[in-house]
Amino acid sequence: MEANHATETSTLLLIDDDPNLVLLVKDYLELRGYIVITAKNGRDALKVLEKDIPKLIICDVMMPEMDGYAFVKKVRENPQTNWLPILFLSAKGQIQDRVAGLSKGADVYMVKPFEPDELVAQIEASLNQASRMRQMQGPNVGSAVSVHVPFDVELTPTEQRVIQMVAKGMANREIAESLSVSQRTVESHVSNMLGKTGLHNRTELARWAIEQRMI
Structure with a gap:
């Protein structure tokens, strides 16, 4: 299956200043077959990206030194990283927070606490989507693009x-x-x-x- 293939080959960058959350999420994702690199804030994560480019970034929003918004802005400005899927994890769950996170460049916005299986599902979906986009449009495609839907869609x-x-x-x-x-x-x-x-x-x-x- 495509999702299993993704977990066998995917390195993820996990950024959060909460060591307990980092430990729990890292252990869970590694049990699912991922390789997980960690950083405690956006500034440290940028140093990681100078040496290693992961397949996806999981990032907290509120962090010391450089928060998630500032970090994502840097990632999107860099042609070497602007295609990376980015998943925000945040304790702030109001709709304006979600809108801000997605509009500033994140592909997924999840609220803490979250279900580990839901996190894995979002990771796999984002990895598969990024893979399809690279195949169709090349490796430097930015992932923070608007979705395109027929104008006449009617929902019940x-x-x-x-x-x-x-x-x-x-x-x-x-x-x-x-x-x-x-x-x-x-x-x-x-x-x-x-x-x-x-x-x-x-x-x-x-x-x-x-x-x-x-x-």
Whole structure:
């Protein structure tokens, strides 16, 4: 499977000033087959990028010396790194925080605390999307691009509620509990929306929902 291939070959850069979170996430991802490099803030992470280019960056937002926003700006300005998928982890979960994170260059915005399996799913989806983009457009493609969806897409009222929750970073299990339906029903709605929009994953659905001000 493509996702398994990604975990066998992918080096990730994890940036966070919380040593306990770094230890837990690093151990979990390494058990899933990833190679994980760590840094405690954006400034240290830039030094890492001078020597090693990972396949994806996982970054906290609020950090000393250089926060996530300043770090991502540097990454996007560098032609050697501007294509890298970036996943923000943050304790700040308001919609304005999510919008700020995505608009400043992150591809995914997840709120702490998060489900480890959801983190892995987002990583795999981002890696696969980046791989497809490089194959189609070359290796220097920036990953912080707007998604393109047909203008005449119509969502049912339930699909609109589901995509709003997806954009808020809720896992399928949480959405199912909120709507009092099965997780399989939520997965079906997500699959239907992917088919209607031509998008590839929940990350792209979330970005589209935010760009279209559905939330």
